[in-house]
Amino acid sequence: MKLSAFLCSIFSGLLLWLAWPTMPFTPLVFIGLTPLLYLTEKIQHRGKYFGWIFFSFLVWNVGSTWWVGNTTVPASGVFANSFNALLMSIPWLAYKNTRRRLPETMSYFALIVYWLTFELIHQTWELSWPWLVLGNAFAMRPGWIQWYQFTGASGGTLWVLLANITIYQVWKRSRIHDFTWAQLFRSEIWKPAAVILLPLLCSVFLRPTPDDPARKIGVVVVQPNIDPYDEKFTPSSTMQQIEKFIRLSESQADSNTRYIVWPETALFPNGAWEHQLNYQPEVQAIRRMLQRFPKARVVTGAVTMKQYGSTGEIPASARRMEDGTSWEPFNSALQIDTSQNIQVYHKYELVPGVELTPYVRYLAFMQTLALDFGGITGSYGRTPGVTLLTNPADSVNIFPTICYESVFSDYVADGVNQGASLLMVITNDGWWGHTDGHRQHLQYARIRAIETRKWVVRSANTGISAVIDPAGNLDQPQPYWQEAAFKATVTSRPEQTFYVRNGDLLSKGAVIFCILLLVHAFISRFIPGLRHAENNS
Incomplete structure (x- = not known):
């Protein structure tokens, strides 16, 4: 398991780096987090889990923003990349903990809520660093994200998370049920395809109004x-x-x-x-x-x-x-x-x-x-x-x-x-x-x-x-x-x-749900019936 954990961790970091501007492999962002979803299910020890998650985000940060240390004080880059990887690990630690209390579908929802809340906080406090907001992955593909006029970059973050979760679920079910390729395409592939293609289709019909x-x-x-x-x-x-x-x-x-x-x-x-x-x-x-x-x-x-x-x-x-x-x-x-x-x-x-x-x-x-x-x-x-x-x-x-x-x-x-x-x-x-x-x-x-x-x-x-x-x-x-x-x-x-008129409604909504999840986590400590056994499959 140690070797497979290492491979999953470094593979996830490399995928996210390769998907990031100005690398040309943007679609890889739709699978870049799937190895971390696998690690969440398979690694029970919280310390080891944190270590592998942190290592993955460190690879992504160093690969994408190593240049922040290209200054008169190179140590500043080491601190910035390490500290940001640490902060990115927190939503995943919360997600890992949530899986012990909530059903699988709700725990995926919690992961989305935690990450959107993290990105919002990381844009508002005085240690802000929104450079690696997941929605920024599509900066070189403006034709894909014309709908950002409604959601802002957090809509892209939601898109990335939903795609990774859906693709991981398809892979997981294909292993459990041993689908043939025909069965896989007929009953499963349409789900991630819809998640990825619908926003692209929306962009085709969304264009700015003509200039005056x-x-x-x-x-x-x-x-x-x-x-x-x-x-x-x-x-x-x-x-x-x-x-x-x-x-x-x-x-x-x-x-x-x-x-x-x-x-x-x-x-x-x-x-x-x-x-x-x-x-x-x-x-x-x-x-x-x-x-x-x-x-x-x-x-x-x-x-x-x-x-x-x-x-x-x-x-x-x-x-x-x-x-x-x-x-x-x-x-x-x-x-x-x-x-x-x-x-x-x-x-x-x-x-x-x-x-x-x-x-x-x-x-x-x-x-x-x-x-x-x-x-x-x-x-x-x-x-x-x-x-x-x-x-x-x-x-x-x-x-x-x-x-x-x-x-x-x-x-x-x-x-x-x-x-x-x-x-x-x-x-x-x-x-x-x-x-x-x-x-x-x-x-x-x-x-x-x-x-x-x-x-x-x-x-x-x-x-x-x-x-x-x-x-x-x-x-x-x-x-x-x-x-x-x-x-x-x-x-x-x-x-x-x-x-512009309404602001980042997705992130604001995520903050509300994050508070509710934290309240649920606190109450569940005292009411055993609220706990849900973690799915270790």
Whole structure:
């Protein structure tokens, strides 16, 4: 049994890795969890069971996201992959325990509930890492998931779990009843086939509504290709970097341009005070450029800093200067035009351990422990800025997700629910080099386009910059690690999808059922009649 457990464990991890973007074997995700279902039935010792489940998820995490350790602190990747594999094991431990109390069908339902609840929690707490949400497996197959406009990525998670459970049940019954191939196809195969094919069939008939020609706008996307390690955060090169941005922008902008989009931390990589932004030489240089294109606006990433007065609420994450003044740095997005009004959006979904020390309000002494990736060290602030970058003249509202934020389905949907008609992703994916990290990040933006039915304009410092239409199709993806600029036409789309209006109903429902299952588990300890013998077949 030990050898078969090892093979099942590693086989499951390898299948999930091979199914993950940007690997081409997406359909393997429909069987990637079946070896774990087998282990759940066959291994009775909880410690051994946990070990094999954890090992399987570790293989998946390392195979798919090993690149998180491709930084100045490689140990961070070891911790991230191990910790995430540990968290993924918890729903399966709960499922194993539930099989002792509930019938088999109900225990499968419990597994779905536990996993959906886990994924929701993993997107909302300060140790969030939704990169491996099961529904993200289909990012490279937008034609399969047009129905995400109703369910979001959690619908894909449900699809994966149902397919694995159904396929495993077919395999299990075929062994018990010794079906012939004819009997198997006639009485069993239709079940997993229906689970897999029905969502695909729905996608054939679901497409975004046509764009309104009157709402089309011209954009210019800039990919400067500035090395984040050796160049970007060097103070002496600041104005040279701005000159590069302006040169690339002017090479593509024209009278039809309404937005020029620059990547994350393009401005002030070492910080600038928000109350002094209009006086910064970088902003003045941008406004001189915009005099040639007065209808255009620049949307750009920046590192900004905010001072807090002696009155009013000061965030627990704020720092203090020597004179006692409280302040915070922010990973920001700015909208700059020819007026003196600069709109400032603050990134909220921060990368744990890089931009955020989790629960720093309780562990203030750890404030400076966030990894140093240049510029401001320590945690960034999470105090809200503006929600949307507004442009009344063109009837456009932009939700400017910064880097990691574009991975969060609910967060993006909430922003669109505030009235966004266009999505922008500004990012710097150069930290992890030429790995799957930047490619996966690009693919996930395609899911956000489908969920919200919005155009996505993506500017990445080292790539891959692109435009994505509301059906999730890529347009003009630029080569990685190359300087580039291109123009595109997108559409401001004010309509909202079911998912945007109502949120993640599947996960919210799962949380309710998870609570009920936990209450049942607690009560069953005292009422033996509620217990159900585990099926050990």
